[in-house]
Amino acid sequence: MSPGASYDGCVPSIVVDNLSKTYRVADKDPGLRGAVRHLLRRQHREVKAVRGVNLVIEPGEVVGFLGANGAGKTTVMKMLTGLVHPTAGRVEVLGHEPKRRRAALLRQITLVMGNKQQLVWDLPAGDSLRLNAAVYGIPDTEAKRRTDELCEVLGLGRDKELSQPVRKLSLGQRMKCELVAALLHHPKVLFLDEPTLGLDVNAQTAVRDFVGRYNAQHGASVLLTSHYMADITALCKRVVVIHRGQIHFDGPLDDLTTRFAPERQVRVELAEPVGAQGLSAYGVVESVDGRAATLRVPRDSVPAAVNRLLSDHRVVDLTVADAPIDEVVEKLFAHADAQGDTHADTPPDAGLAEPRP
Amino acid sequence: MSAWTRRLRAFFGIEYALMLTYRAEILLWAIATCLPLIMLGVWTQAAESGDFVHGPAWMARYFIAVFLVRQVTIVWVIHHFEYLVVSGRLSPQLLLPVDPVWRYAVAHLAEQACRIPIVAVMLVGCLLLFPAAWRGDATVGPWVPGWGALVGGALACMAAFTLRFLLQYTFGLFAFWLERVAAVHELVYLLILFLSGMVAPLEVFPAAARDAVLWTPFPWLVWFPAKLMMGEPAPVLRGFVTLGVWIVALAVVNRVVWIRGLKHYSAMGA
Amino acid sequence: MRRYFKTLGLFWAVSVSAEMAYRTNFLITSLTTLLTLAGALFTIGLLFQNGHTPGGYSWPAALTVLGVYTLLDGLQQSLLAPNRTALTEHVRDGTLDFVLLKPVDAQFWMSMRRFSPWGLTDVAAGLGLLGYAGWRLEISPLGALSGGVAVVLGGVILYAVGFMLATLTVWFVKLYNITIAMAALLEAGRYPIQAYPAVYRTFFTAVLPVAFMTSVPAAALRGEAGAGWLLGLAVVSGGLFAASCAFWRFALRFYTSASS
Incomplete structure (x- = not known):
């Protein structure tokens, strides 16, 4: 979709087209010597805080x-x-x-x-x-x-x-x-x-x-x-x-x-405790606490796994949920980092461009 | 190296680095303390007429000396301390095993060190603008300060700085009880401004006013060190005794107020 | 326009009510004003010894300069300095963001937002001095009126120079000494410009327009200012005001709105 395009003929509230921001930050060594050197010869580097962002709201x-x-x-x-x-x-x-x-x-x-x-x-x-x-x-x-x-x-x-x-x-x-x-x-x-x-x-x-x-x-x-x-x-x-x-x-x-969390969380409470060993047949065991356990099951095989769980054990309670969104986002970042030799020029502490209080 | 020198060196290092980051501030400070140079203009021009006891060369020399004295006796501890108390940032400093006064004193020295280049440029500019100040004229000889003038002037400046610092810091300690102590201290500063010889040399004061003012501590803070630097005869003994007595007295008062203030501060829940 | 006046009224009501909490300040500032005035009169008095007339000024003529100085000093304390401080604080804390997002001219807001009643004692002292000098010099109402306009223009110069200095905080963040530096610069305006050596006169006219802040408006009050000086005053004050606006807009391009 090209920026500026509009749905249903209404004008978008916000249109952002290829937006970039580069900050110049001063590099300074710590200590007295660093301060004096910085005074005499200032060193700057550029931090690309925002690079080519497109957005329509x-x-x-x-x-x-x-x-x-x-x-x-x-x-x-x-x-x-x-x-x-x-x-x-x-x-x-x-x-x-x-x-x-x-x-x-x-x-x-x-x-x-x-x-x-x-x-x-x-x-x-x-x-x-x-x-x-x-x-x-x-x-x-x-x-x-x-x-x-x-x-x-x-x-x-x-x-x-x-x-x-x-x-x-x-x-x-x-x-x-x-x-x-x-x-x-x-x-x-x-x-x-x-x-x-x-x-x-x-x-x-x-x-x-x-x-x-x-x-x-x-x-x-x-x-x-x-x-x-x-x-x-x-x-x-x-x-x-x-x-x-x-x-x-x-x-x-x-x-x-769905894209970044292909697995769902299955939480079960059983009538009698079953060890992590016994449960690993249904999915990746995240935690076991007595009769309660949390499993991670691929999205597609959730129905099958739940069926087998219900038939193999006496189940008191069972819920299926998406993985917590923070984990999803974390995964996404890891995914982006793995992809990303494109941002080799951004130092890992690019956050300095937005000094925190 | 003893623990004390190490400590003071560390203080100086950190304060100097800090001051360098405030260099724009310090430039403003230097501008802010140019009053002697303004008065230099007014009084040399006035002295041209020959209506006063001294000629323009003497006036220029006097106010250049005053400018130097002013630069090495700048004190701002009251503003800093008031801020620390009001904002509650004093508390962590009280947990350190060193009395914070050393930190403040060293910070002043570091700030002065940062100001040296600016002061040097201004000094050279003045000497070029008023060559009679060092060359002399028909009424005064060339300005060649002997050892006595240099050592005496330096000692008097140090004593004046110490006294100014103690005076301000003692007033500053009342921030434990009062709001806006800096504004109150401003009144004291006005007395220093007009009575210390900063706006006019004591020589042009009417005799009665001069005699009266000499009984206050003010002229010994500026006029006395400036006279010593000029290599002119000055009441050396009376000057140093006056400064010494005031320093000792204020140091005692300062400690008493400090101890009481801390009690009050901690009672308020620091 | 009405919206601006209403906003201004609210601004000042809010500032004054906040300041009124510090009532001892009235005592302190009154004493400061009196002491400053006494010191200034004493110093100028020293210059008038032995029949000397600094810059050829008579005593009441010198008082017009001191009067304009005291008036501007009061203006500085009441309006200019509190707002400069507020500007540096807003930049440091990043709350300038909120001001920039208001549909009110940001420079107007940052210059008029705060008002401290404590400079008014100086304003009163300045007006008193001018009244006395005007009576001694038998200044006509018309002269007083044109002099008043000149004083306003002098105030605009003081404002513009200070505002440009304060705008520097966008780059330097820490600039608490602006007020002290501005007060020191204005200090030179306590004495008639003609009482200075030639180099100083050039500097205070061409580089740092102190002469246009006090001496020229005072001369206008006495009806002694030449057309050239008055024109110079208008040009300098208009030019510096325009420059302060342009510099502010320029600086905002570099405002990175510290802290996320």
């Missing part, structure tokens, strides 16, 4: 963006929002070139980062919300209505969480307030970079449900990165996997599993 689509630390996820996201200027290639978001930062575009997009916050630390979140309303030119009554609506869904109280200084909120409450601030102007494209980072399970679920609901209600496109695969599986039908600056997979989440 349609309105209303929720896309999971997967990749290890330093794979180039954040750099791509920052180029999509216009924060980082591309070295080469073309980006179009809602028909605009993001790096020009036209108000017409900025009014329609938003960025949420799990490790950075836009709310003013020492003031109640409500003040920051009022500020955003003014910045986006949302009339007071409308802003109030939207705030109430968003807060209700997230379980935030106008007189509770919103009127406390942000620093006094828990991490989960803070992220919920961040979301309200980020969505107050009803953006059409959402860039969510690790929005659930460090949250507890309840808060994670709340954030996830909220994003899904917003997507359904407003038909907004969402590009989501997360280290928690539950976020991805709950929200994204489509995933894009980036590794060392290149896209290695772009398609339905289900395809990812």
Whole structure:
């Protein structure tokens, strides 16, 4: 499919064509001598953080963006929002070139980062919300209505969480307030970079449900990165996997599993214990714990194996599941690395191009 | 090599490397401390008229000496310490088996070392711009500092630096109890600025003002080392005694406040 | 446009309410202002000894220069310095991202976002000095008005130079001393430009436009500025403002939005 092509005649929200970003990083030896030498003769090397990425995202689509630390996820996201200027290639978001930062575009997009916050630390979140309303030119009554609506869904109280200084909120409450601030102007494209980072399970679920609901209600496109695969599986039908600056997979989440996890997990609970030896006839034994065991069985032979298990033993409980998605992605990376003399010029620590806090 | 010299050398190495990474900062610092050069312009121009006790050559020489004194007595520990306390980064430093004051003092020396090239360029520029400062004119002879001037000037500069450091650090320690101690210290700095001889030599002060100011520690921080560097007669004994007494007194106060401050800090849950 | 004013109002209300938490600051800054003023008057007084007139200025004429300096120093403390600090912080923490994504001009935001009431004592002191000098010199209301415009242009120069310096943080990240350096540069504007030797006059006019920040606006207030100087003031201030905008846009191309 060529970039810019559209399904059903509708215009894509995001079109990325052969996008690349090269950073120059300074090389410096440690210690006093290294510092002085660096001062006298600066050495730089180029790190290709993103290399020839193509991507099309349609309105209303929720896309999971997967990749290890330093794979180039954040750099791509920052180029999509216009924060980082591309070295080469073309980006179009809602028909605009993001790096020009036209108000017409900025009014329609938003960025949420799990490790950075836009709310003013020492003031109640409500003040920051009022500020955003003014910045986006949302009339007071409308802003109030939207705030109430968003807060209700997230379980935030106008007189509770919103009127406390942000620093006094828990991490989960803070992220919920961040979301309200980020969505107050009803953006059409959402860039969510690790929005659930460090949250507890309840808060994670709340954030996830909220994003899904917003997507359904407003038909907004969402590009989501997360280290928690539950976020991805709950929200994204489509995933894009980036590794060392290149896209290695772009398609339905289900395809990812079938392609890179040809085996399924069969969990059984038996009436009496059977050793690992006895079970190895049905598949690769992953673990045995008394009467419970986990087996790995090739996708095609699952029905046969289950049939034999049921007839050979007294089975109390049996479930068949896909391998955990993190394992699938890990496999994919290994697969990409094995393929890849094409990226011999990228040093293994290319992640330095995106310094972490 | 004793453990102490090793420690201090290690401190110096790391601080120097750190300071080199801040070289843009240090350039700004050097600009920030050019006030003596501004005053150099104002006072040489004023002295051209012959309305003052000294001529332009003397004025130029005085303010170049003041510029050097200022450069080697720059202290910023209060800003650093305030930041450490407020941000909570002091705590890990307290776990080390060395009093952190040594680290701060060495950091100042490392920062000065980084500034040497900039200062050298500025100094040469001034000497070229005001050749009368070293050549002399009808009223003053050439500037040939003898051993007495060099050693005396260097000692006075070290004493002035020590006193400035102790003064700032002692004020800085109140960050354990108060917010914005740096702003309070700014008031002290203003006194140093106007009364130390940095904006005008004590020689042009009215006699009564000069006598009064000499009873404060301020002129001994700038005017006194500058006079020694110029090789001019100066109240050497009174100068060093004043500096010494203030240093000892502040050192004592500093330790008392430090111990109390630590108690307070740990009580607050560091 | 209305949206900008509304935003600005909110910005300042928020900053002032945050600053009001430090009430002892009012005492400290008032004392600082008084002490600085006393020191400056003392120093200039030293220059006026033995019948000397620095640069041929009369005492009230020298006070107009000091007045404009004090006014600009207050502006710097209230508006310019807090925003420069905020800019360096935003770049360091990577939260500039959020500002860049707002549909408001980012330079406007980064220059006006914060307001600290603590420079207002200096603004008041500067206005007081100018009022006194204006009364002594019998400045006409029309002269005061045109002088006021000139002072604003001087402020624009101060802003533009400082903003360009602060923009350097995009490359250097750590630039906390900008405020100190800017204050030191402005310091030269405490004294009339004519009180300096020729080399300094050239430097402060052509290289570092300190003369255009204080001496020229002060001369405009006294009605003594020639047309050439006023034109120079307008050109320098307009040019530097345009340069600050261009430099900001240029720097954003290199902003890598530190930390992922």
